[in-house]
Amino acid sequence: MEGRWKYVVLGALAAGFLAAAGGLAFLYSGIYPIAANEPHTKVVDWVLTTLQEHSVSSRAGDVSAPDLTERELLADGLALYNRHCAVCHGAPGVERAIMGRGLNPDPPRLATEIRDWSNAELFWIVANGLKMAGMPAFQPGLSDREVWATVAFMRALPGISPEEYRRASVGGDARILALLEERMRGATPRGAADGDPTEGRRLVEAYGCGSCHIIPGVANSKGHVGPPLTKLGLRHYIAGAVLNNPENLARWLHSPEAVEPGTAMPSVGATREEAVHMAAYLLTLGADESLVGPRGILPARWLPH
Ligand code: HEC
Ligand code: HEC
Incomplete structure (x- = not known):
């Protein structure tokens, strides 16, 4: 009995050693394509997405949201979005900057391609960023209120036309802010x-x-x-x-x-x-x-x- 256990342990050690050596050989070989302009393999993509969804939802639980339909918050959200987010994520009628187009994974066009996150999850993502995905953390740079403002604005984004976005981001047009507010209150059916x-x-x-x-x-x-x-x-x-x-x-x-x-x-x-x-x-x-x-x-x- 004793003797048999010895082989099991030795076998496990040898297997562990081989796996570690194989891993190191892979790292040092230079085989893995690290270029950002080559897409991830399906497996890496799946791993990243799964990791993100579970990690974010297990951490975002206890953040409570302010009233996201408040006009001031939407106005700040628009200005913040324009300054910090449109470079990578684009906006209605605004193409992503060269930097945003060269990232991998591709930053989604938030007006049309956002995944189904809760408000708390969106807050968490903007505040803490997504590691290994090129999404920066905006805290401590932005205050809690400012992060909520970007969340409020992301919620209003899908209904905004390029013309409305242009006018609103130039002049903070009051009529457009009223429109955003109305949309956020669900006055018009959205889908x-x-x-x-x-x-x-x-x-x-x-x-x-x-x-x-x-x-x-x-x-x-x-x-x-x-x-x-x-x-x-x-x-x-x-x-x-x-x-x-x-x-x-x-x-x-x-x-x-x-x-x-x-x-x-x-x-x-x-x-x-x-x-x-x-x-x-x-x-x-x-x-x-x-x-x-x-x-x-x-x-x-x-x-x-
Ligand atoms: C440097 C480029 C960059 C900037 C600037 C940036 N993001 Fe991102 N963002 C990304 C990338 C890349 C991803 C991850 C894409 C993936 O993993 O699929 C991402 C993901 C996200 C997601 C998750 C989207 C989804 O569908 O799951 C949200 C929400 C988001 N960003 C919001 C913002 C907000 C709000 C701002 C501005 C405050 C911002 N981002 C600024 C690059 C950026
Ligand atoms: C005068 C002709 C014309 C009329 C009228 C018209 N469409 Fe279209 N529709 C087009 C053309 C042309 C395209 C292709 C546009 C493009 O790819 O940019 C299109 C594209 C579409 C698409 C996208 C299809 C795809 O394969 O992606 C949908 C959906 C659609 N139309 C629905 C409608 C509906 C519903 C109506 C009536 C409310 C309508 N269209 C009236 C000409 C028309």
Whole structure:
């Protein structure tokens, strides 16, 4: 018995030594591609994402949020975002700076590609940063109130058009701040999750979208000016420009130009509310039950590629 244990222990030691030696050899060999302009492998990407999501949510628990709809807070958030975040994350109508485009992982366009974090989690990320991801910590540089201001502003971001962002960031335009505040209070529905697909189908027909698109379930839709909207619910991108999710699709239908300047798709003059209903209908096209989450279709980066 004694003798056998000795071999087990020696075997384990030898295996440990070999693994350590292999690891060192790998580090010193120079095989690993460290260049930031080569994408991470799928495995490293998965490890980073998983690590981030679990680490952030286990630490963010006990931060309590102030009233994020307060106008002053939004105004400060806009100024802070413009100064500290737009370089890497861009803003409506503002391309990321050269530095932001060269980072790896790619800093997401926060107006359209943000993951589903809670307010406390967003606060935590901005305050503490994300190690191994190039997201800087903004504390102690910014106060708690200033970090909350950026969180409030990130929440308002998806509804802001390039024109609104430009005017607001130049002059702190009071009318636009009022608009942000109204959006934050939920006065207007913000996503197709709030929309009614039946009403949406009726509106798609009434607005004559079929003159340019083939749309399942919609009478007289034979147009070829735009792409067929068959299985739109499974599409990852809208017009190749932004992720296909309820918010972005509604924004696109309300004002295509605000989502992709210079697009050939005209605005049909639908109100924001009508756009929300139409998005709800279009997202049912080709949708597979397994891909539909509580907020509609999951963001494309979560779908299996
Ligand atoms: C130097 C570039 C840089 C700056 C400046 C920067 N970020 Fe980031 N940020 C990143 C990178 C890179 C990531 C990580 C992307 C990943 O891991 O997928 C990130 C991630 C995030 C995330 C998580 C997004 C998600 O979808 O999970 C949030 C939120 C965020 N940043 C907010 C901000 C805010 C607010 C500011 C300004 C106060 C800011 N960032 C400034 C580079 C930057
Ligand atoms: C005058 C023709 C025209 C009309 C009317 C029109 N569209 Fe479009 N649509 C286009 C074109 C062209 C594109 C491609 C734009 C691009 O890729 O920049 C497009 C793109 C789209 C896309 C993105 C498709 C994709 O494959 O990414 C959707 C969704 C869409 N339209 C829905 C609608 C709806 C709903 C209506 C009615 C409210 C409508 N369109 C009315 C011409 C039109």
